[in-house]
Amino acid sequence: MSTGLHIDWESLAASLRAALSVESGLRREEPLATRTTLRVGGAARILAEPASEADLASVLQRTTAAGVPVIMLGRGSNLLVPDSGVDAVVISLGHPAWQRFVPEADGRVRVGAGLRLKNLCGLASKAGLVGFEFLEGIPGNVGGALRMNAGAMGGWMFDVVEEVRVMSRDGAVRTYRKAEMKVDYRHCAELETAIALEAVLRPARVAPGGDEAIRRQIDAYRDKRHQSQPREPSAGCMFKNPPGDSAGRLIDAAGLKGERVGGAEVSTVHANFIINRGGATSADVIALVRRVRERVQGVSGVTLEPEVLLYGGDWRKEL
Numbered sequence: 646m647s648t649g650l651h652i653d654w655e656s657l658a659a660s661l662r663a664a665l666s667v668e669s670g671l672r673r674e675e676p677l678a679t680r681t682t683l684r685v686g687g688a689a690r691i692l693a694e695p696a697s698e699a700d701l702a703s704v705l706q707r708t709t710a711a712g713v714p715v716i717m718l719g720r721g722s723n724l725l726v727p728d729s730g731v732d733a734v735v736i737s738l739g740h741p742a743w744q745r746f747v748p749e750a751d752g753r754v755r756v757g758a759g760l761r762l763k764n765l766c767g768l769a770s771k772a773g774l775v776g777f778e779f780l781e782g783i784p785g786n787v788g789g790a791l792r793m794n795a796g797a798m799g800g801w802m803f804d805v806v807e808e809v810r811v812m813s814r815d816g817a818v819r820t821y822r823k824a825e826m827k828v829d830y831r832h833c834a835e836l837e838t839a840i841a842l843e844a845v846l847r848p849a850r851v852a853p854g855g856d857e858a859i860r861r862q863i864d865a866y867r868d869k870r871h872q873s874q875p876r877e878p879s880a881g882c883m884f885k886n887p888p889g890d891s892a893g894r895l896i897d898a899a900g901l902k903g904e905r906v907g908g909a910e911v912s913t914v915h916a917n918f919i920i921n922r923g924g925a926t927s928a929d930v931i932a933l934v935r936r937v938r939e940r941v942q943g944v945s946g947v948t949l950e951p952e953v954l955l956y957g958g959d960w961r962k963e964l
């Protein structure tokens with residue numbers, strides 16, 4: 646996706662490198678396909694991996710001053726990266742400094758935005774913290790799950806959130822209590838611009854020594870996923886469920902299971918997953934998304950809206 650602006654990426658990269666500590670990473674033309682679960686798309690003009698809040702603030706301030714877009718990257722499990730890549734500074738909180746898991750005496754736990762949900766589940770289970778099991782199998786990190794208000798098995802991320810510490814694009818840090826945030830289905834308005842740094846989560850209850858029961862619940866959820874979701878690369882559910890219905894049911898009813906454009910295919914296991922059969926391009930996926938929407942609209946009169954984000958772009962221009 647092009648900004649249409651002329652940006653001197655080499656100079657910007659040099660100025661960012663000069664401002665960052667040696668622990669932080671900075672790369673030019675970093676391929677993003679391998680950093681996403683769908684495994685399609687081009688490169689980030691610049692990828693920054695700050696190792697501290699001070700370095701993150703430096704990247705944001707310099708990039709904003711240069712008028713260059715900044716986009717966060719979590720574990721890339723809800724993204725479709727355009728084939729042309731993204732004309733932006735992509736920021737990943739992949740450094741271990743962002744993966745904190747710090748239980749407090751009352752059972753609440755402070756977690757870094759870069760902590761994988763899988764690790765959050767495992768650590769919470771060991772600490773006897775009940776109530777995070779539904780996150781098992783969502784292949785994102787805490788930051789991505791907050792931004793998307795990720796949900797499964799009847800729970801939503803914000804069910805367990807008490808507060809979120811964020812950095813705005815000018816580098817200023819503040820803390821939001823949950824009640825101050827506008828959160829709904831797969832969306833958190835504040836995190837469209839602000840960057841989640843860490844969150845305080847509250848378990849449903851603390852069960853010292855309850856590790857085994859928690860593990861059993863996690864295993865049950867994992868089995869359910871294995872039976873109902875494809876194994877091939879995907880970005881999870883492609884479309885949001887329309888009110889009172891399921892996108893997968895509508896796509897199946899339109900006879901679209903197995904429908905294919907290039908290397909992209911509507912999964913035969915779960916119709917709301919578009920899988921990469923190997924060698925799919927972003928253009929294949931977009932063409933298939935268009936076809937699915939048109940057919941479902943024709944058969945059931947429902948217009949499906951993508952849940953997967955078009956990274957650095959706008960679906961409205963593509964559909």
Ligand SMILES: Cc1cc2nc3c(=O)[nH]c(=O)nc-3n(C[C@H](O)[C@H](O)[C@H](O)COP(=O)(O)OP(=O)(O)OC[C@H]3O[C@@H](n4cnc5c(N)ncnc54)[C@H](O)[C@@H]3O)c2cc1C
Pocket residue numbers: 682716717718719720721722723724738758782783784785786787788789790791792793794795796797836839840841842874879880881882954
């Ligand atoms: C096999 C599979 C199963 C899935 N199952 C589910 C499911 O059951 N339920 C569900 O809700 N989703 C599911 N998903 C989708 C996806 O895993 C979730 O949306 C997840 O929360 C995305 O997290 P991520 O770290 O990968 O974020 P990314 O996909 O990397 O990014 C998502 C958005 O979050 C933003 N973002 C990332 N980090 C931050 C940050 N620190 N601050 C602010 N914004 C940030 C990004 O800019 C982007 O806008 C599934 C995906 C796959 C591939």
